[in-house]
Amino acid sequence: MLPAPYASSTYTHPTMTSATPDPLSLVPTFPDEDPSTYPPIQPGGSLILAWQVRNKRVLLVGGGNVAATRLVHLLNADALITLIAPPAGLHPETAHRLKTHQSRITYVPRHFEPTDLTTIPSISLVLTAIDDPIASTEIYTQCKKLNLPVNVADVPPECDFYFGSVHRDGPLQIMVSTGGNGPKLAAMIRRKVADSLPKQTAEAIVKVGELRKMLRVLAPGKEEGGKRMDWMSRVCEVWEFEELAGMTKVDMEVLLEGYKDGVVRGFKEVRLVGSVREGEEEDDKREGA
Numbered sequence: 607m608l609p610a611p612y613a614s615s616t617y618t619h620p621t622m623t624s625a626t627p628d629p630l631s632l633v634p635t636f637p638d639e640d641p642s643t644y645p646p647i648q649p650g651g652s653l654i655l656a657w658q659v660r661n662k663r664v665l666l667v668g669g670g671n672v673a674a675t676r677l678v679h680l681l682n683a684d685a686l687i688t689l690i691a692p693p694a695g696l697h698p699e700t701a702h703r704l705k706t707h708q709s710r711i712t713y714v715p716r717h718f719e720p721t722d723l724t725t726i727p728s729i730s731l732v733l734t735a736i737d738d739p740i741a742s743t744e745i746y747t748q749c750k751k752l753n754l755p756v757n758v759a760d761v762p763p764e765c766d767f768y769f770g771s772v773h774r775d776g777p778l779q780i781m782v783s784t785g786g787n788g789p790k791l792a793a794m795i796r797r798k799v800a801d802s803l804p805k806q807t808a809e810a811i812v813k814v815g816e817l818r819k820m821l822r823v824l825a826p827g828k829e830e831g832g833k834r835m836d837w838m839s840r841v842c843e844v845w846e847f848e849e850l851a852g853m854t855k856v857d858m859e860v861l862l863e864g865y866k867d868g869v870v871r872g873f874k875e876v877r878l879v880g881s882v883r884e885g886e887e888e889d890d891k892r893e894g895a
């Protein structure tokens with residue numbers, strides 16, 4: 607038998623009986639495919655996702671230093687937060703956030719009570735950051751009964767998910783996880799990764815977002831999906847980050863003119879076409895005047 611994290615076994619699906627053929631005998635074979643080109647499976651990792659908590663209710667228990675860091679992540683993700691912690695234990699940063707983000711945070715100034723989990727409506731996520739291991743375990747156990755995902759800051763076995771070290775720059779978020787092995791190292795690696803990014807990375811992402819929106823208007827069809835994705839990918843490959851970051855509305859319009867024929871003009875050509883066109887427009891204006 608496999609060790610604890612892998613202990614769950616396969617099961618027989620209720621709609622299948624002994625008369626059902628072996629499902630694997632129905633799986634097609636692909637003789638021309640080379641499986642060695644597929645990504646290798648490395649069990650034991652975490653499922654890294656970008657969880658959408660916008661306007662969802664998150665319960666945060668505790669108001670110390672760790673709670674302050676959790677608040678930053680939650681507020682950055684536009685969550686609605688209920689924070690339960692006695693006033694005497696509040697970290698200055700937590701106290702500050704309670705005052706500056708009153709529309710996002712409901713503050714309950716006392717210790718956690720077991721009824722909190724059922725009286726607060728529609729909790730989607732629970733985080734504890736308290737210095738009381740017994741209370742932590744109680745909250746964890748109750749969350750499991752209620753099927754609520756929970757992170758107990760200092761008890762990895764009582765975490766449905768871990769936090770990671772996050773680099774944030776505009777729409778860009780990079781999370782480093784060491785799977786519980788070395789949180790401090792995660793922070794150091796995050797800094798190294800952030801330092802190695804091209805300048806203006808955030809601006810480039812914002813501009814690509816705008817271009818993608820314009821492309822969606824120009825070619826909205828579902829059937830265009832493949833062509834759209836291929837064209838967009840090529841733009842990202844052909845243009846340097848600095849060029850993308852400096853992209854103007856006119857640049858985007860000129861670039862999009864190539865989409866129909868699957869053409870991706872480079873930065874220099876786009877600028878040239880744009881300036882020639884501007885010149886022509888000026889001439890037209892003068893002639894018209």
Ligand SMILES: C[C@@]1(CC(=O)O)c2cc3[nH]c(cc4nc(cc5[nH]c(cc(n2)[C@H]1CCC(=O)O)[C@@](C)(CC(=O)O)[C@@H]5CCC(=O)O)C(CC(=O)O)=C4CCC(=O)O)c(CCC(=O)O)c3CC(=O)O
Pocket residue numbers: 675676757758759760761762765767768769770771772782783784785786787788789790791792793796
């Ligand atoms: C499992 C996990 C669960 C979770 O909290 O979600 C967890 C658990 C524990 N952390 C402990 C200690 C420290 N944690 C930090 C810092 C961070 N810890 C974070 C995440 C995680 N910590 C999750 C795994 C993430 C991963 O491995 O990648 C970060 C990345 C994110 C965040 O919390 O926001 C944030 C850095 C953010 C940043 O700066 O960018 C520091 C350093 C510091 O404070 O500066 C120390 C002291 C030095 C050290 O131990 O490395 C201990 C006590 C160990 C003991 O008693 O000795 C436990 C419990 C245990 O390990 O048993």
Ligand SMILES: NC(=O)C1=CN([C@@H]2O[C@H](COP(=O)(O)OP(=O)(O)OC[C@H]3O[C@@H](n4cnc5c(N)ncnc54)[C@H](O)[C@@H]3O)[C@@H](O)[C@H]2O)C=CC1
Pocket residue numbers: 667668669670671672673690691692694695696697716717718735736737738741759760789
């Ligand atoms: N990322 C991580 O996983 C890390 C975890 N830790 C652990 O996280 C925990 C919290 O750390 P800090 O914020 O530094 O501690 P802290 O002592 O600054 O804050 C604890 C907070 O919990 C509150 N609290 C205690 N019992 C409570 C209860 N029953 N109900 C509501 N609030 C309660 C206190 O009033 C205080 O606001 C500690 O156990 C610490 O070891 C510490 C560093 C990193």
